[in-house]
Amino acid sequence: MRIDVLTLFPELFQPFLQVGVTRRAFESRQVDVRLWPLREHATDNYRRVDDRPYGGGPGMVMLVEPLERALAAIRADRADTDAVAGRAPLIYFSPAGAPLTQSRVQAFASGPGAILLCGRYEGVDQRFLDRHVDEEVSLGDFVLSGGELPALALIDAATRLQPGVLNDAASHQQDSFSDGLLDCPHYSRPERLGDAAVPPVLLSGNHAEIARWRRQRQLEATVRRRPDLIEAARRAGRLDVADERWLRQIGSDPGL
Numbered sequence: 045m046r047i048d049v050l051t052l053f054p055e056l057f058q059p060f061l062q063v064g065v066t067r068r069a070f071e072s073r074q075v076d077v078r079l080w081p082l083r084e085h086a087t088d089n090y091r092r093v094d095d096r097p098y099g100g101g102p103g104m105v106m107l108v109e110p111l112e113r114a115l116a117a118i119r120a121d122r123a124d125t126d127a128v129a130g131r132a133p134l135i136y137f138s139p140a141g142a143p144l145t146q147s148r149v150q151a152f153a154s155g156p157g158a159i160l161l162c163g164r165y166e167g168v169d170q171r172f173l174d175r176h177v178d179e180e181v182s183l184g185d186f187v188l189s190g191g192e193l194p195a196l197a198l199i200d201a202a203t204r205l206q207p208g209v210l211n212d213a214a215s216h217q218q219d220s221f222s223d224g225l226l227d228c229p230h231y232s233r234p235e236r237l238g239d240a241a242v243p244p245v246l247l248s249g250n251h252a253e254i255a256r257w258r259r260q261r262q263l264e265a266t267v268r269r270r271p272d273l274i275e276a277a278r279r280a281g282r283l284d285v286a287d288e289r290w291l292r293q294i295g296s297d298p299g300l
């Protein structure tokens with residue numbers, strides 16, 4: 045998968061591409077991240093890529109023309125890849141975008157990659173967005189100084205879903221949201237820590253019992269913290285008879 049990133053701060057990406065379970069995917073180019081410094085597409089002596097907003101007000105706005113030159117360069121460079129994998133969408137990170145969810149990441153991870161545009165200042169001239177952007181994505185209801193962190197979040201989340209990136213392929217299938225629910229609690233050594241012991245079922249070796257215990261903990265965590273996800277899982281047909289029975293049972297437990 046190829047991902048092109050259009051940014052004013054390419055240096056923010058380098059350290060991230062060199063660490064963790066995702067590093068090998070970047071080094072082998074299984075996930076091919078290419079950085080495009082926007083200032084290289086400015087034409088004046090000051091390498092200007094922003095200017096004051098029409099109508100007045102604080103802050104600066106990213107200019108259409110350097111962005112269009114950069115985008116044309118990326119599209120030309122991607123021509124061979126896009127001919128095989130399909131035209132890559134241009135994604136702009138914005139607080140006004142659709143929230144980034146695991147199902148969006150899953151769709152992205154199995155697609156042709158993308159061109160990611162990281163905004164800065166007050167954002168991008170609307171005319172560039174109207175002409176070129178296929179999708180706006182938000183990291184949440186808060187305002188960051190730039191789109192680089194959302195771009196890194198999407199790259200990381202999609203890379204760990206690529207085949208062979210995680211040591212244990214089952215690992216991401218058990219993560220929160222993968223099956224529509226939050227994750228269950230995890231334990232490791234020591235078996236006993238003061239008065240806190242590892243739940244005995246996890247030491248039993250009974251795989252069916254362990255799976256049942258984990259599923260019930262997932263349902264409990266989700267109903268307590270994110271009841272909206274339970275409703276969504278129900279609508280998507282992801283809860284079976286045993287799940288519904290357990291939800292009814294814990295629904296009458298005042299401790300939950």
Ligand SMILES: C[S@@+](CC[C@H](N)C(=O)[O-])C[C@H]1O[C@@H](n2cnc3c(N)ncnc32)[C@H](O)[C@@H]1O
Pocket residue numbers: 136137138139140161162163164165166167168181182183184185186187188189190191192194
């Ligand atoms: C200071 S912000 C601009 C905020 C913009 N004036 C607004 O109020 O929506 C600069 C850039 O950071 C990025 N950004 C900030 N918050 C974000 C979020 N929650 N999700 C995705 N991108 C964000 C966007 O690319 C944005 O253009």
